Amino acid sequence: xxxxxxxxxxxxxxxLEYLKDVNPIFNxxxxxxxGDISTNMAMxxxxxxxxxxxxxxxxxxxxxxxxxxxILKVEIAGPGFINFYFNPExxxxxxxxxxxxxxxxxxxxxxKGKKATVEFVSANPTGPxxxxxxxxxxxxxxxxxxxxxxxxxxxxxxxxxxxxRQMRVLGQSVKYRYLEIxxxxxxxxxxxYQGAYIKDIAAKLYTEYGDTLENEPAEGRFKxxxxxxxxxxxxxxxxxxxxxxxxYFNENSLYEEGKIKELLEIFKQKNLSxxxxxxxxxKLEELGNDKDKVIVKSTGEPTYRxxxxxxxxxKFERNYDLIVDVFGSDHNATYPDVMAGLKSLGYETQKIxxxxxxxxxxxxxxxxxxxxxxxxxxxxxxxxxxxxxxDVVRYFFxxxxxxxxxxxxxxxxxxxxxxxxxxxxQYAHARVSSILKMTKENGLECSSENLNLLTGAEEQSLLKxxxxxxxxxxxxxxxxxxxxxTAYLEELAGLFHRFYTNCRIIGVExxxxxxxxxxxxxxxxxxxxGLTVLGVNAPDRM
RNA sequence: GCGCCCAUAGUUCAACUGGAUAGAACGUUGGAUUCCGGUUCCAAAGGUUGGAGGUUCAAGUCCUCCUGGGCGCACCA
Numbered sequence: 001x002x003x004x005x006x007x008x009x010x011x012x013x014x015x016l017e018y019l020k021d022v023n024p025i026f027n028x029x030x031x032x033x034x035g036d037i038s039t040n041m042a043m044x045x046x047x048x049x050x051x052x053x054x055x056x057x058x059x060x061x062x063x064x065x066x067x068x069x070x071i072l073k074v075e076i077a078g079p080g081f082i083n084f085y086f087n088p089e090x091x092x093x094x095x096x097x098x099x100x101x102x103x104x105x106x107x108x109x110x111x112k113g114k115k116a117t118v119e120f121v122s123a124n125p126t127g128p129x130x131x132x133x134x135x136x137x138x139x140x141x142x143x144x145x146x147x148x149x150x151x152x153x154x155x156x157x158x159x160x161x162x163x164x165r166q167m168r169v170l171g172q173s174v175k176y177r178y179l180e181i182x183x184x185x186x187x188x189x190x191x192x193y194q195g196a197y198i199k200d201i202a203a204k205l206y207t208e209y210g211d212t213l214e215n216e217p218a219e220g221r222f223k224x225x226x227x228x229x230x231x232x233x234x235x236x237x238x239x240x241x242x243x244x245x246x247x248y249f250n251e252n253s254l255y256e257e258g259k260i261k262e263l264l265e266i267f268k269q270k271n272l273s274x275x276x277x278x279x280x281x282x283k284l285e286e287l288g289n290d291k292d293k294v295i296v297k298s299t300g301e302p303t304y305r306x307x308x309x310x311x312x313x314x315k316f317e318r319n320y321d322l323i324v325d326v327f328g329s330d331h332n333a334t335y336p337d338v339m340a341g342l343k344s345l346g347y348e349t350q351k352i353x354x355x356x357x358x359x360x361x362x363x364x365x366x367x368x369x370x371x372x373x374x375x376x377x378x379x380x381x382x383x384x385x386x387x388x389x390x391d392v393v394r395y396f397f398x399x400x401x402x403x404x405x406x407x408x409x410x411x412x413x414x415x416x417x418x419x420x421x422x423x424x425x426q427y428a429h430a431r432v433s434s435i436l437k438m439t440k441e442n443g444l445e446c447s448s449e450n451l452n453l454l455t456g457a458e459e460q461s462l463l464k465x466x467x468x469x470x471x472x473x474x475x476x477x478x479x480x481x482x483x484x485x486t487a488y489l490e491e492l493a494g495l496f497h498r499f500y501t502n503c504r505i506i507g508v509e510x511x512x513x514x515x516x517x518x519x520x521x522x523x524x525x526x527x528x529x530g531l532t533v534l535g536v537n538a539p540d541r542m
Numbered sequence: 543g544c545g546c547c548c549a550u551a552g553u554u555c556a557a558c559u560g561g562a563u564a565g566a567a568c569g570u571u572g573g574a575u576u577c578c579g580g581u582u583c584c585a586a587a588g589g590u591u592g593g594a595g596g597u598u599c600a601a602g603u604c605c606u607c608c609u610g611g612g613c614g615c616a617c618c619a
Contacts, residue, residue, distance in 0.1 A: 027558065030565070040561055043599080053599080078562050079599065124619075165618065279617050290545075290615090297617040304619045329613045332546045358547070359612070363554095400555065403547065405612065407554065412568080420581090421567070427581050438578045475558065487556060490567075501575090501583045542581070 001037050001086060001467050002026045008064060015063045018045060028468060035075070035083030036464055042080040053080025091463040092451035098466065098522040099448065106473045106529050112151035117315055118144045120326035121238070121245075122159040125230040126170050127195055129237050132328060134381040135360050135406060138397035138535070139482060140326040141243045143355070145533045146477035146485075152322065156244070159311060161251040162227050169193065171223030177202035178222065182211050201229050237382045241390045242535050249314075251307050259310045260302060267295070272344050287340040304334070309341040316347050323352045324480075332356050355480055357402035364410045388413040394535045395422040398482045421490055425527060426539055428493035432524035433540035435505060439517055442506050446521055447514035454515055458499035462523060465492050469526050473533070482534065489530045496523045 005026050013019035022041050029038045042057035049056065057076040066074065073085040098105045120140025123133050140156070147154045161167075173192040177199045180186075188194070205213060205225055213221060238244070254260050264280070267273040272283050278298035282305065285292050295306040315323045327335065335354050343349045362369040362379055369379060385393055392413045399421070400406045412420055436446075454463065469488070476484045505516045528538040 023559080025559070027561085029562075030557080031562070034562065038562090043561075046599080081562070161619070277617080281617095294617045299617075301617085303617065308619090329547065331614085331619095333614045334619085336546090356547075356613095366553095404555080405548075409554075409568095412554085415581095423581060424567090427579090431579070431582090435578055442578085472558090479558085481558095483556085484558080487566080494566085497582060498584090500578085504578075506578050542579095 001084075001464075002471050004070060005037060005039070005084060008066075011065070012060070012063050016060065018049060019060070021048070028464075029083070034077060034081065035073075036086045038077075038081050038083045040081055042076075042082060046080065056080065057082050086464075088455055088460060088463075089452050091460065091467065092454055094463060094466045095451055095518050095522045096448045098525050099446075099518065102525060103529060103532070105525060106469045107149050107151075108470065108474050109151045110474065111147070111321075114152050114321040115319065116147050116152045116154045116322035116324060117157050117318070117320045118147070118154055118324040118326065119157045119159055121234075121243075123234065124161050124166055125227045125234065126166050127193060127230060128197060128233055129381040131360050131362055131379050131381055131384050131408065134241075134384060134393060135357055135397045135402075136326055136328055137238060137243055137381070138241065138394050139355070139357055139402060140324075141241075142394075142398055142482040142534055143324060143326065143480055145535065146473070146480070146482060147322070147324075149473055149533055150477045155246045157247045157249055158245045159249045159251065161307075163252055167223060167227065168219065170198075170226050171218040171220075173198050174202050174205070174222040174226045175216075175218040178205055178213065181206045182214060197230070197233070198226070201226050204229070233382075237380075237385070240382070240385050241393055249311065251311070254307050254310045254314075259314065260306060263306060263310045263313065264296070266345065267341075270344070282337075282341060284337055284340055287344050289336055289340050293337055305337050305341065308334075308338045309345075312338060312342055312352070313345070313347070316342075316351075321351065325352065325354045327354065327356050329356055329358050353480065355402060358405045360397075360406045360408055362408050362410060369410075384408075391426070391536045392420070392422050395425075395486065398534050399486050401481065401483045421486070422536065423542070425489055425493050425531065426537070427542060428496050429524055429527045429531070429538045430540055430542045431497075431500065432520045435500075435520055436517070439505060439513070444505070444510065444513050444517060446517045447511075448518050450511040450515045451518065453512045454519060456499075456503055458495070458502050459516075459519060462492075462495050462499050462519060465495055466522055466526055469530070473530075485530050485534055489527060492523065492526060492530075496520075496527075 006024060009019060009024045019041075022045055024039060024041055026037045026039050029035060042060060043053045045051075045056050046053035054076055057080050060082065061074050061076065064074065069087055070090045071084055072087045075083050075085075077083050101107075118140055120143075121129070121133060121137045123129060129137070144154045144156050169192055172189075173194075176186065176188055176192065180188075181202060205222070209221075216222065264273070267282065272286075273280050273295065274283065275281070279294045280296035281292045282295045283292055284290070293305060294303055296302050312323070325335065339349050339352065339354075342352075362384075381393075387410065388396075396408055396413055397406070415423075439445075454460070465488075469492075472484065472488050476482060499519075503516060505513045505520070507513075508516075531538045
């Protein structure tokens with residue numbers, strides 16, 4: 001509907017000069033009395049033209065060439081809104097469109113030919129994924145789906161570092177546990193990884209090698225085995241919620257390919273770095289940030305900033321049109337340094353979109369579940385999936401805007417009733433399948449022949465909602481807001497249940513029944529497409 | 543102390559470049575259903591949008607200050 005109006009105003013701007021300067025915004029009013037679509041543009045123009053908004057609105061309406069088959073009525077309301085009412089017959093045209101496009105309905109080719117990369121999860125292999133990683137993983141994957149839905153070709157990328165202090169500690173932790181098995185009880189250091197998975201890895205090494213590793217360094221087989229095992233575990237967990245990465249980018253490769261050295265050289269040549277106290281500093285203050293930061297420690301080891309900048313350089317070199325980074329809020333202070341560094345090198349940093357999500361609190365019976373990674377009393381993502389299943393995990397993590405904290409209610413997540421929105425949605429989808437089965441037994445088919453019979457209030461509301469789907473998907477994708485999809489789907493499912501309660505299919509006249517079947521299938525298709533983008537299953541029976 | 547984010551109904555959250563009477567779900571209370579799935583539907587009650595100023599024809603939304611919370615302030619990542 002919005003597209004039609006946009007086109008209408010574009011042609012009208014030939015006659016009204018001032019329409020050329022305004023970007024028309026169309027809204028779906030919350031109140032039905034305000035029409036199907038409304039625009040506030042007359043009010044916006046009022047200021048720059050210094051004229052009465054209602055007068056401008058009248059002038060605009062007089063210049064619109066309206067096809068009565070499409071738009072039934074246009075009116076001026078309130079301080080100067082222009083409200084459009086669509087022709088019910090036009091609204092039904094969405095049904096054959098949906099039935100025709102099926103699983104592709106709602107896609108757009110706006111960004112066809114564009115390439116994007118989405119970096120997410122990016123947890124180093126020091127332990128199993130936590131629920132915090134879960135939000136990152138699900139959101140990142142959904143963003144990828146949304147981008148694909150608008151035409152982008154997208155790579156999912158997982159960036160990790162298997163060198164450095166964290167990993168050394170990991171190897172040592174495993175060795176401690178291994179020596180414990182050999183009977184050498186030593187004080188397990190407080191700052192080492194205490195999770196049970198460390199003991200499992202140590203036990204596995206013992207089973208395989210007996211006591212022959214006693215004198216091996218922690219850096220060797222202990223660390224390597226731990227990394228391998230943990231990565232397998234992480235990949236397994238991600239696969240359970242339908243996430244598969246196209247690429248795992250190892251920080252190490254930046255060193256091996258000389259990218260770090262090269263970057264350091266460039267900073268030096270451009271006079272963006274300097275030496276002080278035996279370390280190399282990046283002139284971030286000069287670049288508009290808080291203060292200068294160390295990029296190479298006095299020990300000769302780079303800090304995370306240098307490889308991070310080098311890593312993002314490779315993203316530019318790989319010619320992505322859009323570079324998305326999904327981070328937890330604990331990273332909110334680190335990325336500005338990286339951005340400043342890249343900008344100083346002349347990269348178009350506006351291509352980078354950093355999405356910061358807030359943390360997750362697990363609520364069980366009204367109580368927040370306390371979590372500490374070191375003490376290993378955190379809930380792993382795997383355990384959460386065991387508890388509630390993949391669909392609920394994916395849906396709940398997508399349900400809220402990433403800027404707000406997420407309360408994950410375990411009790412609610414486990415209930416299979418209307419309290420749980422996932423089941424409400426999946427039920428609506430399954431219900432259509434059930435209807436189709438029943439109607440078939442009654443000799444009824446799906447038909448788009450008599451859609452003009454769909455004039456009831458419930459039917460009209462559903463049709464209008466279906467019209468919004470494509471625009472909603474595009475908007476959500478462009479704004480990286482997957483939670484709006486869940487809100488849309490819940491509204492659609494609600495309208496469907498209402499329709500179903502009030503509009504019978506079996507027992508009414510055949511033409512009407514078959515039109516209603518077509519509408520039901522259209523609704524089912526849209527629910528399924530929305531759920532697919534969210535990564536949630538749409539079952540035919542429950 | 544400094545930086546980023548947040549504060550909306552009893553609870554969890556929406557509110558589309560600032561728009562019309564701030565919406566929904568759950569919970570609560572009351573009701574419907576001889577039905578194509580009782581995992582459904584309808585209705586009611588529930589709000590000074592944390593507080594105080596400001597900008598605007600119009601502010602939950604923008605600006606300033608205050609209060610309360612999350613995250614971060616390393617030659618860790």
